[in-house]
Amino acid sequence: MKLICLGSSSHGNCYILKASNEVLIIECGLPMIEVKKALKFDISNIAGCIVSHQHRDHSKYLPEFLKCGIRVLALEDVFNSFPTLKNRVFCKNIEPMHGYKVGGFKVYALPVVHDVPCLGFVIEHSEMGKLLFITDTMMLEYRIAGLSHIMLEANYSDELLEDAISNGRTLSSTRERLLESHMEIKTTEQILLSSDLKAVNEVVLLHLSGRHADAEQFRTRIAKAVGKPVYVANSGIEINVSKLPY
Ligand SMILES: [Zn+2]
Numbered sequence: 130m131k132l133i134c135l136g137s138s139s140h141g142n143c144y145i146l147k148a149s150n151e152v153l154i155i156e157c158g159l160p161m162i163e164v165k166k167a168l169k170f171d172i173s174n175i176a177g178c179i180v181s182h183q184h185r186d187h188s189k190y191l192p193e194f195l196k197c198g199i200r201v202l203a204l205e206d207v208f209n210s211f212p213t214l215k216n217r218v219f220c221k222n223i224e225p226m227h228g229y230k231v232g233g234f235k236v237y238a239l240p241v242v243h244d245v246p247c248l249g250f251v252i253e254h255s256e257m258g259k260l261l262f263i264t265d266t267m268m269l270e271y272r273i274a275g276l277s278h279i280m281l282e283a284n285y286s287d288e289l290l291e292d293a294i295s296n297g298r299t300l301s302s303t304r305e306r307l308l309e310s311h312m313e314i315k316t317t318e319q320i321l322l323s324s325d326l327k328a329v330n331e332v333v334l335l336h337l338s339g340r341h342a343d344a345e346q347f348r349t350r351i352a353k354a355v356g357k358p359v360y361v362a363n364s365g366i367e368i369n370v371s372k373l374p375y
Pocket residue numbers: 138139184186187265336
């Protein structure tokens with residue numbers, strides 16, 4: 130099983146989980162052509178696409194994905210946020226605290242805390258084990274046992290945010306919005322340190338802010354804290370997320 134990160138920021142989020150004979154897409158915030166290129170134009174075995182919430186950096190290309198015949202699973206308000214969406218044949222409404230089958234992938238939706246309704250996901254597959262995907266949330270109430278892989282938001286650090294505010298690059302009103310909607314690096318660290326990491330192969334940091342994050346600093350900080358390989362989900366990065374990678 131391979132994880133391909135096509136984008137992980139406010140400019141567009143999209144990830145591909147590629148098993149030996151099927152594919153799950155997480156988020157449709159980048160054009161379908163990017164997905165096609167990453168899959169060498171073979172999109173016949175895409176089992177579906179799961180979408181966390183309606184913000185356009187996660188959902189902008191939903192109509193295009195549907196036109197390609199991809200089944201999209203999302204909260205009803207994500208579909209409703211596209212008023213021109215007439216044909217809902219490939220739309221599947223999902224709800225927090227419910228589980229869904231998408232091909233051989235089992236997806237469980239968790240509620241998270243953002244400024245619009247938003248889901249995190251626990252995704253299971255026989256080739257991968259259990260993967261936690263959490264983005265666009267100020268915190269996470271749940272701790273999931275037996276995880277093999279963790280993809281977790283690390284949006285900003287208080288220090289870099291305060292620097293940007295004090296030298297006028299960021300409006301001070303941004304502070305309040307971020308506090309209630311995105312994950313600060315200490316929260317990311319605390320969640321990991323209070324989780325059962327025994328079977329975790331690696332941690333992938335998501336949705337880093339362009340102005341209020343430092344990728345290398347965040348990566349080394351989290352790697353030191355958890356003692357596992359840590360990656361930043363830069364565009365184009367591919368990570369082996371097989372159950373037993375070595
Ligand atoms: Zn976002």
